[in-house]
Amino acid sequence: MNRRHLHFICEGRTLAATLDSASAAGSTGLLIVSGGNEIRAGAWGGQARMAARLAAEGVPVMRYDRRGVGESEGDNKGFRGSAPDIAAALQAFRAAAPHLRRVVAFGNCDAASALSLFAADLPGIDALVLANPWTIEDEDDAAGHAPEALRRRYWHKLRDPVALLRLLTGKVNMGKLLRGLKASTRKGGPSGLAAEIQAGLARFGGPVAILLAEGDRVAQVFAAHWPSGDVRVQRHDSASHSFSDEDAQDWLFDRLIEATAVRH
Structure with a gap:
């Protein structure tokens, strides 16, 4: 596994990224999209460790700081304004790893929401892994x-x-x-944002996995707004929003390995 730092341009701003290359170059890569104000290393370095672990199994991984976060220039426009960041990161990932045939995008919290909303309009995303999607429209309410x-x-x-x-x-x-x-x-049903996410995923043509930490409040709110029979939803009994405990990290790793497995 080889880790290197790189930069790319998004609407005139320079963004920072990290690429973990697999020693046995796999044909499917994982793009990690960070949520909120979280830097690309992830909570307690969890995304950095996950990237190294996946690369050791043959999955190249790129993660980046969106505009206005971490080492990236510009203003943080929030998840609703992050489509250009994702598009630029995809282009940079494929340029840095030209052997890739497929790219799976993974996001937690509002990064999962952003991917749900925009993936259908972003060429180059072949599959989605969405963890604890954000559907709370007014946290104080x-x-x-x-x-x-x-x-x-x-x-x-x-x-x-x-x-x-x-x-x-x-x-x-x-x-x-x-x-x-x-x-x-009130009875369970889609909130405004949850309904938008449903509509966005309905337009996306690739495989989708939705991962929920059952003890996490954000996941609980999502589940309350989401159809109960959706077979794409998988649950783990962790209360960690970022799947930070060891058992949850192993479970998340297994789900990402499944998502990046080569499909013929």
Whole structure:
């Protein structure tokens, strides 16, 4: 395995990337798209370690900092403005590894959402692995929590004498409470962003794997908005949003190996 750093241009800005080349050059590569303000090394270096591990198994891996993050120039336009970054990274990956026949794109959190929204319009992505896609449109709104979790939360509060006393003495924000109760009684169904993700994936022609850490709140909200019978969804009992614990890392590695296996 050989690791080297490289740079590429996205709309006039210089972006930083890292390429882990496989010693036995595989024909399928993995592009890791980072989410939020996360740098390309990933949480606690998890993406860097995963890249090295995959490269040792013959899978070239490129990861990069999108504009305004880490070592990359420009302004961070958020996941909805990241399509040019992904497109430029794809082009750079294929230029740096011209032997590649397929590229699988992997993203966690809002990077998974970005790939869902834009992959159908980005030539060069052959398959997607989406981990804990972000579907929360207003994190400060109680409606951003899964209804099942809200119901459990309010049931516990109603059994708590201290919480009841705060309610009776006017120390509870009634507007927020009513919004939360309304959200806790709604039936599962696609939110605006979840519906957009569904539409984006419907336009994408390649294989898709959706990976959920069952104990992660972002994954729980996604599951509450997503069709329960979708066979593309795979679950692990981890509570780590980034699959950072050892067992979850091994599970994620196996899923990425499956996704990058050569298909004839």
